[in-house]
Amino acid sequence: MTSIFKTLREGVQLLAAVMLIAFGGSQAVHAAGLKIAMVMPGPISDNDWNSVGYNGLQAAAKALGAEVAYSENVSDADAERVLRDYASRGYKLIFAHSFSYGDATLNVAEDFPDTTFMAGTAKELAPNVGSYSNPDYQGAYLAGMLGAGASKSKTIGWVGGMPAPNMLANFHAYEAGAKAMVPSVKVLHSFIGSWFDPPKAKEAAIAQVEQGADVLSAQGVGVIDAANARNVFALGAMTDQNHLGPKTVLTSVLWDLGPLITAVGKAVEDKTWTSQNWSFGIPEGAVRLADFHGLDAGVSPDVLTAVKAKFDAIKSGAFTVPLDTSNAD
Template identity: 70%
Template sequence: MNDKPMMISKRRRLKLLAALALSVASAPLLASVAWAADPLKVAMILPGPINDNDWNAGGYAGLQAAAKNLGIEVAYSENVADADAERVMRDYASRGYGLIFAHSFSYGDATLAVAEDFPDVDFMAGTAQNLADNVGTYDNPDYQGAYLTGMLSAGASKSGIIGWVGGNPAPNMLANYHAWTAGAKEVNPDVTVMISWLGSWFDPPKAKEAAIAQVEQGADVLSAQSVGVIDAAVEKKVLVIGAVSDQNHLGPEAVLTSVLWDLGPLVTEAAKSVIEDRWESKTWSYGIKEGSIRLADFHGLDANISPEVLKATEAKFEAIKAGDFVVPHDTSMVE
C-alpha cells in the first residue's frame, strides 16, 4: 500500500481550475487563461550527436515528430556525458519543461535524482530498470527486428561466422544480441556468433577496430550496434546490418538492410498523455505490432540471400506482427 500523500502537479491543478471555470458560464476568460497558462514543453538529452544516423538520430527524430504532431515546444541537448546528465535535466526542469526524455540507459540514476526534486515534472528514462512515481521508461524493441536480421545474416554468410559489436551490456543491447543469435541459429544451427563490447556508447574508431578484428577472424556479416562498424564493413568488403535508420547510404554495397526504429509514435503519445493528464509511470514499448520496428529496403542486396531464407524471414515478420510468434526477450549477461 502506498502511504505517500497524493501529489497534484501544477499542470494538473491548472487543468482542475480550467474544468471548474468552464462549468461557470460567467467565467469563460478565466478558463482560457487557466488552460493556456502552462503549455507543455518537452526536452530530450542524448549521449551522442543527433547526426549519428543511429540511436541519437532516432531519438531526435522522435522528438521532432512529436513537435510536429502536437504543435508543442521541444528542446534537446546532444553529447551529454553521464556526469553532466543530472545538471542538464535540472536545468530543463527548472525552466518549465514538463516532460523530459533521458535518452540513455546510463542516465538512469541521474533521472531518479532529478525527478525526486521535481515531482511536478514527468520523466522518461530510456531502457531504465528503476522507476518512480514520475519516472517511466521506454524500451527499444529492436530485438524483434534483430531476430529477423539474424535470420538474414546467417542466410547471407558464406563462412558461417557472423559478428556483433555493441557499446555496453545494457538490457536492450543484450536483448538485441540474443535475438540476433537466435534468429541466425534458426537458419543455421551451426553458425558462430562473435561479440565485442566497446565500453562506450559512442567511439567510432574503437567500433571500427573491433569490427575489423571480427572480420579478420572469419566474420563476413556484421551487426552494427555502434557507429563505426559500417566503416569497417565497407573497408573489408563484408555485409553489415544497420540500426535505427536506413543506413545503406553509409555503405551502398555493404549495408544489407537496417532495423528501423521510429520513436515518433511513442514520444508523441507520451507527450499527449501528459497534456491529457493520463501519463503513467510504466514501460512504454512500441515494436513491430505498433509499426515502430521494421526492416529497411535491401537496395538490391537481397541477391546475397536465398529465396527460401527471404521467404522464411518475411513469414516470421508477419507472425510477430500478428502475435503468433513472440521473440524471446533475453537480457542475460554475455561477456
C-alpha cells in the same frame, strides 16, 4: 491628442500581432502547449541512437504542436545539471535518452514532482518517472536470420557498446534468429565498453572479419566503416544506414521513436500518464527492416521469404521473440 495616441498604440499592437502570426506564430502556439525536452549522450547526426531520439522528438512536436528542445553530447557527469535546467524552465516532459542517465533522472525528479520524466530503460521508477525500452531485439532476430542466411562462411559478427540489458537482448535475439536459420552458424560478439567510439567499434569489427565473419551487425558507429574496408555485408541499426555503405549495408533494423514520444506526450496532456515501461515494437509499427536497396539480389529467395514470414508472425502475435537479457559469454 490622447485619442490619437491611443489609436496609434492600438495600431502598433495590431501590426505586432500580425507580424507574430506571420513570422513567429508557431512559437506563440507552442508557448501555450506542452514543452518537451530530450537529453542525449551523443550527436544527433550519428545516424543511430541519438538520431532516432531527435527524429522522434521532432515527429512528436509536429503531431502534438508541442514546443521541443534538446541537448546532445551530454556526458553522464553533466546529465543531472542539464535535466535540472530543463525542469526549472518549465519543460513538463523530459526524456533522458540514455541507459546511463537513470540515477541523474531520479535525483532531479524528486525535486520536480509535477514534471514527467522518461528514462531510457531506467533501473527503477518513481511516481513521476517512467521508462521506455527499445525493443529492437525483435528486429535483431530477423537480422540474425538474414545474416546467417546471407553468410557464405557461416560465421557472422555483432558489435555493440555496453552490456546493458537492451544490448544483451539485442545480441541474444540476433544469435537466436541466426541459429533458427542455420543451426551450425558461428556468432561472434564484442562489447567495446563505450556508447560512442567509432575507431574502437571499427577495430572490433575488423577483428571479427579476420576470424571469418562475412556479415556484421552494426550496433555502434564505426562497424559499417569496417564492412566497407573489408567488403563484407553489414546490417545497420536504428536508421536506414545504407548511405554509409551503399554496397555493403544489406538492410537496417529501424526504430521509429515518434509514435512512443507522441503517445507519452498525449498521455501527459490528458493527465492519463502512469509510471511504467513503455515499449513500442514491431506490432506497434515502430520497429521494421529498411529497404534492401537492391542488395537482396545476392540473398537466397528462400531466406528472404523466411524472414518476411517471421516478421508477419511477430507483427500478428503468432510468434514472440524471446527476451533474454542474461550476460553474454
